[in-house]
Amino acid sequence: xxxxxxxxxxxxxxxxxxxxxxxxxxxxxxxxxxxxxxxxxxxxxxxxxxxxxxxxxxxxxxxxxxxxxxxxxxxxxxxxxxxxxxxxxxxxxxxxxxxxxxxxxxxxxxxxxxxxxxxxxxxxxxxxxxxxxxxxxxxxxxxxxxxxxxxxxxxxxxxxxxxxxxxxxxxxxxxxxxxxxxxxxxxxxxxxxxxxxxxxxxxxxxxxxxxxxxxxxxxxxxxxxxxxxxxxxxxxxxxxxxxxxxxxxxxxxxxxxxxxxxxxxxxxxxxxxxxxxxxxxxxxxxxxxxxxxxxxxxxxxxxxxxxxxxxxxxxxxxxxxx
Numbered sequence: 118x119x120x121x122x123x124x125x126x127x128x129x130x131x132x133x134x135x136x137x138x139x140x141x142x143x144x145x146x147x148x149x150x151x152x153x154x155x156x157x158x159x160x161x162x163x164x165x166x167x168x169x170x171x172x173x174x175x176x177x178x179x180x181x182x183x184x185x186x187x188x189x190x191x192x193x194x195x196x197x198x199x200x201x202x203x204x205x206x207x208x209x210x211x212x213x214x215x216x217x218x219x220x221x222x223x224x225x226x227x228x229x230x231x232x233x234x235x236x237x238x239x240x241x242x243x244x245x246x247x248x249x250x251x252x253x254x255x256x257x258x259x260x261x262x263x264x265x266x267x268x269x270x271x272x273x274x275x276x277x278x279x280x281x282x283x284x285x286x287x288x289x290x291x292x293x294x295x296x297x298x299x300x301x302x303x304x305x306x307x308x309x310x311x312x313x314x315x316x317x318x319x320x321x322x323x324x325x326x327x328x329x330x331x332x333x334x335x336x337x338x339x340x341x342x343x344x345x346x347x348x349x350x351x352x353x354x355x356x357x358x359x360x361x362x363x364x365x366x367x368x369x370x371x372x373x374x375x376x377x378x379x380x381x382x383x384x385x386x387x388x389x390x391x392x393x394x395x396x397x398x399x400x401x402x403x404x405x406x407x408x409x410x411x412x413x414x415x416x417x418x419x420x421x422x423x424x425x426x427x428x429x430x431x432x433x434x435x436x437x438x439x
Contacts (some may be wrong), residue, residue, distance in 0.1 A: 127151045128180075133196075133237040136230065138213075143202070143230070145237055148195040150183055156191025157345045160245040161338070162238060162304065163196065165252070167203020167210075167216045170323040171252030171261035173329070178335035184349030186339070193342060194245070199238050209255075213380040219252075220300075222307035242308055246345070247278055248315040249338065250304050253322050255429065256416040257382050259285035260334060263317035264362070264439075265309045266291040274314040280439055281344045282337045283319065283356045285383075287439050289364055290413065296367060341382075363433030368408045374398050376406070378417050387411045392430060395423060408432060 129151070132144035161179070163172035176195050183193065199218060206212050216231025224235025242248045254261075262284040264275055279287055290297050290306065300306055308315035320326060320334060340352040368403050370376075378393035380386060386408045394403040410432045417430040 125436050126183075128184070133241060135233050135237050145199060145201065145233075145234070146197050147241065148180065148197060150180070150188060150193040150195075152188035152190050152192065152347070154188075154190040155218055156188075156347060157246040158192045158194065158244060159342060159345065159347075160194045160196070160242050160248045160250065162199055162242065162248065163251045164198035164200055164204055165238075167198075167200040167206065167208045167211070167212070167306070169253035170204075171253045171320050171326055172318075173197065173232070174323060174331050175251065175320070175335050175338070178332060179338050182335060182339045182350065183342075183348070183403065188342075188347050189349060191347040193347070194241065196238060196241060199234060219304055220302035221249075222302050222304045223311070238304070239307065241313070242304065243311065243313060246312060247274070247341075248305070248308055248313060249278075249341070250315065250317040252317060252319050254319050254416055255322075256418045256428070257325075257378075258321065258416045260321075260330070260383055261285065261319040261321065261415070262360075263305060264289050265306050265315075267309050269310060271309050271314050275316050276340060276345075276439060277315055278314065280360065281341050281355050282316075282318070283358065283360065284337075285360075286415065286433070287360055287362045288319075289362050289432070289436060293362065294364065296365070325409065339409070342411070357429045360439035361413075361414060361433075361435050362437045362439055363413065363435050365415060365431040365433050366412065367430065368392070368406075368409060368430040369426055370395065370406065370423045370427045370429050371425060372404055374404075374422070376418055376421050376429065377421045378419060380414055380417060382414055382417060384414045385412075386414055386432060390419065398422075410434070 135143040211231040221235035262279040304316040374395040412432040415431040415433040
């Protein structure tokens, strides 16, 4: 960091204490970027699912951008890994108790390890004007924003943030839909229910996403910080485009085998279209997977092993634009 940045902005490390694991204390690392001037606070959270590493590369680039474009007011906090043991063992879940952290909020410091991690993250997030939770789908997906439907001022703040970030589409979560009730305990849902604006972002896996797209996503997060008038960085205007908003219908596999898709993300599909083929690993005999709904393909697995009950794809039904 150059001298100019050092004068105007402080970057420091802090840790969120979770508890003891015998030989060591479990703590969550947080990078706090402070202007020293009162203003908004934005919190970015990554790696709730330990095998989702794309957000780490995005936030690394964002921090480098902030070093060159110091904050003039407010603070930015980056929880680099909410699941450090999951990251170590390449595990989606918290590997000690097996909890899905993103179904554990608001958490509790009087329960198991996963609930304690959730409580530590939630406590950090509650002090924010906006929380951005970064994820990676196990399936192929576009750069996708998630918006929780609340019908109030909090939802409008979340919509505004997503318009600035400008993902390729928005997935709306509506807890009145039975299909979306499995999101109970997700961080963004728990926060908006507590009156705190929060959105989630989904992106491609680190093994397939291009360097150009990583940089584009990082710049979109910097543009979000600029929109709060926290820095004078030049990142260009907000893209003038309509962002489609979808609710999602989920497709689970009945059989088991190796799956090869025949459709791609954002393809329009009709009920009965072949989405791909599942080959039985005992015989390599293939069975087609048919679309049970019409709509836009939002996510789909690439070449992968699937079993009965694997979430194979999501088909979006458009409900408007952002």
